[in-house]
Amino acid sequence: MTAVEYTTKFKLPAAQGNLKSSGNKGATDDMLLRDIYIAGLNKPLRKEVENEKEPPETLSDWITRSIARDQQWRLNNPTSSTLLPLLKKTTVKAVKTTRTEGTRIAKLTDAEREKLRREGRCWYCREQGHISRDCSKPKPERTFPLNSTAGPSTYRSPQNTSY
Incomplete structure (x- = not known):
């Protein structure tokens, strides 16, 4: 789960519980929400944000920095990104099926x-x-001519094309 997804899931119950972050350091609701938010982050992300030169103190700082660190990590590690299926080239193989004539x-x-x-x-x-x-x-045998665009091909996602 990305930090953005976690933050979205975190904010809904907080709003339903009528807990609101004031953004002020030391406010009771802010401290409670901050602690709950931190506890729900995945450990590597939490440790990375905690070990910053100046660690965040308020909930809004934690949210901002954890999202930034998570996005930075996902950009630098594309194999674990949720965008990976969109970036891969997929080869589609032809499947031959047979059908008797006259059907x-x-x-x-x-x-x-x-x-x-x-x-x-x-x-x-x-x-x-x-x-x-x-x-x-x-079913009938289906084959595609070599120069046909309807046959087997390599799929390239629109994000990978350059204009």
């Missing part, structure tokens, strides 16, 4: 699709009890 299925109209969905029938074989993804009827 061509016409494209469903919206009305047919809705009727089959309401009746709980497969869009492929029209039988009840399963959906087309799980249909056991043989």
Whole structure:
């Protein structure tokens, strides 16, 4: 959990308990909230903020510094970042399936699709009890030409493109 997520989850019960940070050093609610906030931080982050040259004293200082340290750490350690799945290149492999000739299925109209969905029938074989993804009827072999953009490719997320 990031420091931002933790702070958001922390502030909701504090507000419901009518505890508010005054921002003043030594205020009772501020000290209580600060201690609860510190106890909920993960240990490495807590120790890093505590070991700063001038450690924070108020709740707002703790929140600001813990979020800053957490974001700094996540930027410097991208393997543990929640953004990692967006940054990875993914290769999609072609899957070949076979279908006997003569079992061509016409494209469903919206009305047919809705009727089959309401009746709980497969869009492929029209039988009840399963959906087309799980249909056991043989499907046609699908291959893509080498120069086709519809076939297997390497996915690049929009964040990795340069303009």
